[in-house]
Amino acid sequence: MGNPRLQSIHVHPVKAFRGLSLREVVMEPWGPAGDRRWMLIDDGGKVVTQRKQPRLALAAAELLPGGVRLSAPGMEPLTVPVPRGECAVPAQLFRDKVDVLPADDAAAHAWCSAFLGAEVRLVHLDDPARRRPVDPQYALPGETVTFADGFPLLLTTTASLDALNSLIAQDGHAAEGPLPMDRFRPNLVVSGTVPWAEDGWSRVAVGEVVLRVAKPCGRCVVTTTDQSTAGRGTEPLHTLGRHRRLDGKLVFGQNLVPVGPGTVRVGDPVRIVD
Numbered sequence: 001m002g003n004p005r006l007q008s009i010h011v012h013p014v015k016a017f018r019g020l021s022l023r024e025v026v027m028e029p030w031g032p033a034g035d036r037r038w039m040l041i042d043d044g045g046k047v048v049t050q051r052k053q054p055r056l057a058l059a060a061a062e063l064l065p066g067g068v069r070l071s072a073p074g075m076e077p078l079t080v081p082v083p084r085g086e087c088a089v090p091a092q093l094f095r096d097k098v099d100v101l102p103a104d105d106a107a108a109h110a111w112c113s114a115f116l117g118a119e120v121r122l123v124h125l126d127d128p129a130r131r132r133p134v135d136p137q138y139a140l141p142g143e144t145v146t147f148a149d150g151f152p153l154l155l156t157t158t159a160s161l162d163a164l165n166s167l168i169a170q171d172g173h174a175a176e177g178p179l180p181m182d183r184f185r186p187n188l189v190v191s192g193t194v195p196w197a198e199d200g201w202s203r204v205a206v207g208e209v210v211l212r213v214a215k216p217c218g219r220c221v222v223t224t225t226d227q228s229t230a231g232r233g234t235e236p237l238h239t240l241g242r243h244r245r246l247d248g249k250l251v252f253g254q255n256l257v258p259v260g261p262g263t264v265r266v267g268d269p270v271r272i273v274d
Contacts, residue, residue, distance in 0.1 A: 004192040004270035013061040015039035024265040030128035031152030151255035163195035176235040207268030210259040218249030
């Protein structure tokens with residue numbers, strides 16, 4: 001193994017929207033600042049993601065002081081402030097019920113609904129410290145998470161992606177590859193490791209921030225969605241199913257939980273603690 005470094009940082013201000021690349025980010029107890037504090041829910045209160053709406057890959061959200069700026073093809077950009085109200089409504093985020101705050105401005109809901117062609121509402125997570133605990137099977141007491149699928153952070157490595165793309169080509173699916181890293185929607189991308197090195201990590205220091213490895217990340221149909229076109233294929237799930245199956249899940253990357261606060265920056269050294 002060489003000298004592992006943090007190659008890139010990504011946050012997703014609105015869950016399921018396109019990722020946003022940053023040079024540095026403050027690490028909060030529930031993950032990178034600004035990551036997945038907003039999401040869409042349908043008229044029944046259930047989360048809306050790329051699983052059923054791959055078109056969300058074409059929408060973007062820019063972090064602003066006190067809000068976000070939404071943009072998407074064919075739509076006029078819209079700035080949405082963090083809700084000021086205190087009237088939380090229940091939302092269903094996979095297996096979790098979470099109290100959320102709808103955007104104050106009805107224009108936000110109308111904008112998102114018009115883009116998707118379906119009735120949705122834009123909601124915000126006001127207090128990650130008390131709204132949603134991490135899965136107790138993998139969490140330590142008091143650990144919480146935002147609207148991320150289950151854990152505060154997702155880490156991937158460039159060496160493992162290279163190895164996966166080689167497997168995709170060997171399995172006869174070269175036409176669908178090589179896949180870019182954005183298919184996996186990570187927060188932290190590390191270079192300078194050997195393939196699959198992250199499988200053996202339990203604690204890792206990125207710059208000044210120590211992170212606990214909770215579990216490998218099980219992958220879903222979103223990874224087959226081209227994040228630049230919203231088109232779908234069969235990879236990487238076909239190849240992961242042949243080569244990276246663990247406890248019935250197709251895995252790529254590792255779910256992490258911050259052990260302490262700090263700031264991580266592109267280029268930071270990555271040190272395996274244990």
